[in-house]
Amino acid sequence: MQVEIPDKDFLKAVFMLYLVPVIGLITGALIGSKFNPHMSIFGGFIGLALSFVFVHYYDRKMGRQKGLHSQITKVLKGRF
Numbered sequence: 001m002q003v004e005i006p007d008k009d010f011l012k013a014v015f016m017l018y019l020v021p022v023i024g025l026i027t028g029a030l031i032g033s034k035f036n037p038h039m040s041i042f043g044g045f046i047g048l049a050l051s052f053v054f055v056h057y058y059d060r061k062m063g064r065q066k067g068l069h070s071q072i073t074k075v076l077k078g079r080f
Contacts, residue, residue: 002074016055024051 005013028047033040 001072002076003070004073005070016058020055021048021051024048024054 024047025044026047028050029040029044031047032043035043
């Protein structure tokens with residue numbers, strides 16, 4: 001099968017899946033370090049966990065919309 005994903009949807013998914021958790025980790029670590037240098041680790045974990053929750057709910061919201069899914073464009077024949 002040949003599957004196509006629109007470029008803008010692919011880039012949005014990559015950003016949400018990879019960059020949002022990293023941004024959450026760094027932001028949480030920076031906020032935690034403002035209180036105490038040892039709190040940066042705890043703040044990083046909290047920021048990372050919150051970003052995972054955000055990505056989860058964003059994914060559920062986007063999954064309900066039409067037109068944001070991959071589409072099968074061609075069925076290829078051959079040996080598998």
